[in-house]
Every structure is written in structure tokens, then in C-alpha cells.
Amino acid sequence: MYPALLVDVTIFVLALWVGFEVISKVPATLHTPLMSAANSIHGIVLAGAMLIAVTANNAVGYVIAFIAAAFAAANVVGGYVVTGRMLKMFKRRPAVPPAGAAAPAVTAAANGSSQKGHNA
Amino acid sequence: MSTFDWVIQLIYVFSASCFVLGLHLMNNPASARRGNQVSTSGMIIAVAATLAIIIHGHLISGTGWAVMIAGALLGAGAGLYSARTVQMTAMPQLVSMFNAVGGGAAALVGVHDYMSAGARVSSTTTVTTLLDVIIGAVTFSGSLIAAGKLQGVINSAPVTFPGARIVNILLAAVALGLGAYLIASPSTVLLTVVIVAALAFGVSMVMPIGGADMPVVISLLNAFTGTAVAMAGFVIGNWALIIAGALVGASGGILTKLMADAMNRSIRNIIVGGFGTGDAVAAVAGPAGDVHAIAADDAAIQLAYASKVIIVPGYGLAAAQAQHEVAALADLLESRGIEVSYAIHPVAGRMPGHMNVLLAEANVPYPQLKEMDEINPEFARADVALVIGANDVTNPAARRPGTAISGMPILNVDQAKSIIVIKRSMGHGYAGIDNELYVDPKTSMYFADAKKALAEMTSAVKTLVA
Numbered sequence: 318m319y320p321a322l323l324v325d326v327t328i329f330v331l332a333l334w335v336g337f338e339v340i341s342k343v344p345a346t347l348h349t350p351l352m353s354a355a356n357s358i359h360g361i362v363l364a365g366a367m368l369i370a371v372t373a374n375n376a377v378g379y380v381i382a383f384i385a386a387a388f389a390a391a392n393v394v395g396g397y398v399v400t401g402r403m404l405k406m407f408k409r410r411p412a413v414p415p416a417g418a419a420a421p422a423v424t425a426a427a428n429g430s431s432q433k434g435h436n437a
Numbered sequence: 438m439s440t441f442d443w444v445i446q447l448i449y450v451f452s453a454s455c456f457v458l459g460l461h462l463m464n465n466p467a468s469a470r471r472g473n474q475v476s477t478s479g480m481i482i483a484v485a486a487t488l489a490i491i492i493h494g495h496l497i498s499g500t501g502w503a504v505m506i507a508g509a510l511l512g513a514g515a516g517l518y519s520a521r522t523v524q525m526t527a528m529p530q531l532v533s534m535f536n537a538v539g540g541g542a543a544a545l546v547g548v549h550d551y552m553s554a555g556a557r558v559s560s561t562t563t564v565t566t567l568l569d570v571i572i573g574a575v576t577f578s579g580s581l582i583a584a585g586k587l588q589g590v591i592n593s594a595p596v597t598f599p600g601a602r603i604v605n606i607l608l609a610a611v612a613l614g615l616g617a618y619l620i621a622s623p624s625t626v627l628l629t630v631v632i633v634a635a636l637a638f639g640v641s642m643v644m645p646i647g648g649a650d651m652p653v654v655i656s657l658l659n660a661f662t663g664t665a666v667a668m669a670g671f672v673i674g675n676w677a678l679i680i681a682g683a684l685v686g687a688s689g690g691i692l693t694k695l696m697a698d699a700m701n702r703s704i705r706n707i708i709v710g711g712f713g714t715g716d717a718v719a720a721v722a723g724p725a726g727d728v729h730a731i732a733a734d735d736a737a738i739q740l741a742y743a744s745k746v747i748i749v750p751g752y753g754l755a756a757a758q759a760q761h762e763v764a765a766l767a768d769l770l771e772s773r774g775i776e777v778s779y780a781i782h783p784v785a786g787r788m789p790g791h792m793n794v795l796l797a798e799a800n801v802p803y804p805q806l807k808e809m810d811e812i813n814p815e816f817a818r819a820d821v822a823l824v825i826g827a828n829d830v831t832n833p834a835a836r837r838p839g840t841a842i843s844g845m846p847i848l849n850v851d852q853a854k855s856i857i858v859i860k861r862s863m864g865h866g867y868a869g870i871d872n873e874l875y876v877d878p879k880t881s882m883y884f885a886d887a888k889k890a891l892a893e894m895t896s897a898v899k900t901l902v903a
Contacts, residue, residue: 322562325671325679332680335457336687342464345783345808348692348790349528351463352659354473355688356535358456359666361480361681363509364487365546365673370505371497372553379504385545386508387515388538393484395516396535397477399523404473406525406797407466409804 347407353400360393441493448486449677455479456681460688466803483677512538525798526758529788530587533655536662537580543665544573544632550672551628562672563623567616569668570628571635575612576661578639583654586643587787593648601645608638648787649752650707653696655788657704660689692789699783701835701845728863731881733890736857737897739881740766743820745776747812749848753826753860754887755786755795762891763825764799769898778805780812780822780848782830813849822853824874826887828866834873841870856880859890 343351366385373382459476462468491497497505516535523531547569554563585591612634615627646654667682697704740746748763767777779801785792793806807815816822824831831850835842850856856879863882866872874880883890 321674322565322671325674325676328676329667329671329679329683332453332683333687336460336684337691339457339460339464339684340688340691343460344464344466345695345781345790346793346803346806347463347466347469348695349532349786349788349794350469350473350790351460351688352532352656352692352789353528353535354460354463354476355659355663355685356532356539357480358459358476358681359539359543359662359685360535361452361456361483361678362539362542362546362666362669364483364675365669365678366508366542367484367487367491367505368673368675369546369549370501371491371494373501373504373549374498374553378549378553379500381545381549382501383504383508385542385549386505387512388542388545390509390512391516391519392512392535392539392542393480393516394513395520395531397473397480398517398520399528399531400473401470401477402520403525403528403794403797404466404470406794406800407469407803408797408800409467410802 350403357396363389363393452479452483452677453680530584533580533584536658537577540573540576540662540665543669544570546669563620565668565671571612573665574635575639578636579643580658582643595645595647597645605641608634652788653707656692660686729881733893733897736894737901741898741901745819746821747819749780749824749827751827757887759888760795760799764801766895816849816852819853822850822856824858831874832872859883
């Protein structure tokens, strides 16, 4: 009875468990990039959309192939680019640490006022 | 199976491994970027392998090539443009749109397969084809509505009418019932009816859900998209699609559960319930007891002479787009040697983890962003807890039984030595109950828009310490 389907179902179920296992370790801080990354991964449907173009042989088929390819390509390209853009913003410390940069300014301001005090 | 098929299958398995590894690397902000790169490589390899299949088979017509390449280029351009230009506050809409197109593409794979199969003998593949079409269509229309609500194009308040639930059940019954009938007797006309019913169900499922429940809805639709893609994998017999779809389904499922728990709602309750206040701040009478309102100068004194400040950003901060203002205030306080950290509730913002992205964009270093369980013990040591546009998640009433939010996980803001709340009015959060925190003698209320209030506080602190 349908051994190919059985293999597919097995792969699906095991992949679900792998997914639960891997994703439950992602910290809440990264949940938005995670969802966006998951989004780009389901862009793999592009492979399916491309295969439609192979078997399409009438106008309806070509329209479906066109829309599916456009949808899937938008999904996969947009997903990866925006995920990358978000992850780039997560920094341990900003390039110019605000604490270090601002501290001298405060000291300078304090010196300035004390000098003013002397002058007065 | 030819050698070529073997190689292609192994390449797909390799791609799927890249996806798993990519997700695994996202368990830490430091390695997450590499994770995205690994995942991207897997995707490029999978697409290349698919191209190899097409070329190897010599089956595709010239028109087929033209249609495929034109479609892919158009889509890629649109995706690239929106990904480059989107505002971080608009992230939930974009993710919703990607869910929509992903689900739509999966549904189309099923539709095409059904139509080109003709008189098919195997009914088991038809089951997965129809599931693919139905789930994909529901995801497509549902995600479009969710994106519209988030963007404000569609009323974000729950839109409902008498008998809405019956219409919902009816549509689901039509889609599933006719779908089952189609397995036995193929018909393109009836397939169209199934698609229309599934699309309508997607609309009627999301329309009654309010803006405040959006984090759950997006996560759920994400899980749907993954499932639809996995079904598309069953249809075309492609393991890469099955594995990728299952991974996304799992991710969406976990996030849905986390979000629902953090909001103290069951998933069924959100889908069937159709309440949630949306964006509007209801002007209702405040809780009994004295509310202590303060000005920027008073807040500045408390903040400037604290040694530990915990900032609690909520939905109101995201709505006012005040992430840069809060980061500026935090920088100023840090420059005075004050320890500043952010307490992020799981449902802060409009999608899971949204607040972290907004603050990361404002250059807040991620070690300062603390999850609920990590920060809760620290409130007792904080001199000031600065609550910005967060409501229900700070309400101590959640610890007592018998309230609308009983049992909901909250931030222990009330344990701080003093509390400043920035809020536009005494309006209720989405749970619709009074917040006991606001009448706590330790609490001062600063009534203003978050963006304006934070700018005022920052300049007041500057004046004070100058």
C-alpha cells in the first residue's frame, strides 16, 4: 500500500520533531527574525512552482506557473534579505558605545560649568 | 532510480540539512547571522538542483522557460524591494505578506497538479493535493486580511456580525466536504468552488480577530503556510519541500503556543472568540484609588538619581514608534553610570519578538534586552521601573484568582522601589480591566504620547544634570 506516501509521511513527522527540538531553543529575543527565517525557508515552494512550468501546456497552466513563480520568488528573496537586515541590527555593543562616547561629553560640560564658576 | 535522481535527492537532503542547521544557529544572537547565511546557501543549492532537473529532463517548452523566468524575476524584484525598504515597525505586515504569497504558491502547485492529473487513479495523492489547495488558500486570504489589519487598511478592531460563526463553520464544511467528494470524482468546476470557499474561510476566520491578538494570528498563519508547503511537497514528491514545510509548521506551532500562553488565551478562544480591543484606547473611568500624576521634571529627578532602572516597553511604545527616544534616554542614564535594562514581555509589540527588533534597530545592545523570567527577580533591586505603553502585562491582579487575567505571566513591576508609567490615558488594556499598578502609592503616572513623553524626560534629565 503506497510505500512512497509512507516514506513521505515518515519524513514529515520526523522533520516536525526536529523542528520542535531546534526551534524551542531559540531565545524570545530572536523570535521575529526566527519567524522571518522560517518564512524564507518555506520559500522552497519555489522549487514546486518551477516544476509547474515544466508540465504546463495550456494558457491556464502558464498563468498558474507565472503567478506561483512570482509568489514563491518574492517569498524566498524577500524573506532572506529582510531576515539578514534584522539580524545585522542585533549587536552586543553599538559600534560607537554610547556610554563611552557620552561620558567625556558630560565631563566636558561639568568642567565648562566649573570654569564658568571660576570666572564669575 | 537513475544516478541523476539519486544525486538530486541527496542534494535536496543536503539543502534540508542546511535549513535545520540555519535554524539551530539562531539559538544565539551572535551566531544567528551565520544561520541565515547557511539557510540561504541551502536554498540556492535547492533551486539550482531544481533547475538541473528541468534541464536534464528536456521537457520544458520555450514558453515554459519564459513564464518561469519572468515570474521569478518579477517576484524576486518585488520581494527584494519590500525587504530593503520596510520599516521595522511594519515587520509584522511584511511577514504576513510573505505568509500569503508562500501559501498562495503552495495552493497553486496543488491546483496545477490536480488539473493536469486528469483521470488519476491514486486517491491518496489527491488527498494531499486537496489539503495543499485548501490550507494554502486559507493561508493566502487570511494572511492578506491580517496584513491589511496590521497596516490599518482594514479595520483592526474585531469585525463580526450575528451568525458569523455559523458562516465560518459552513464555509469550512463546504471546503472540506466538497474536497472529500472531489477525491472520488474529479471536477475542475467543483475545485473552483472549494478554492473560493477556502479563500472566504480565510477572510472570515481573521476578520473577527482584534489587533491585540495579531501576534497569535501571524504565528498561526505561519504554521499554516508551513503545512501547506509540506503538502505541496507530498504532491510533487519532493523531500526538501516536506522537510522545510514541517520545520516552518513546527516553528509556527511553537510560537502560536507561546503567544497564546503569554496572553492567557487558548488558541481556540482567539479563533472562535473574536474579541480583543485593537488599536483604539477606550476612554473608560480609571480604577478606584488615587492616581498620582507627575510632570517631566519629577520623573527626571527619579531617573537621574537612580542606580538601577528597568524599562518596560509595551505595545504603546511600538504604536508611538518611540524606540529611538527610549534608547536616547537610556543612553543618557547609562552615561551617568546608571544600570539600565529592558524587560521584554513575550507579547510586547505586534508579533513574537517584535519589541527586540525595534530596540535593536535603535542600537540597544541585545544583552540589555531581558526576557521575562530573567528580569523578574531583578525588579526588587530596581530603583525605578519605567513602564512605557504596557498595561495588562504589568497588572499585579494576574497573581490573584478570579480576574480576567488571572494566571497570565506578568512582569513584577510592582516590586520596584518606584514606578513611572507613561500612558496616554487611564484607558484599559485589551483585557478590559483596571490596572492595580496605577493606584499603587509607589506609582507615578505621566500622561502623554510615549514619543513626546520620552523626549521631554530626556531633556529634563539633561537640564537637571547640566
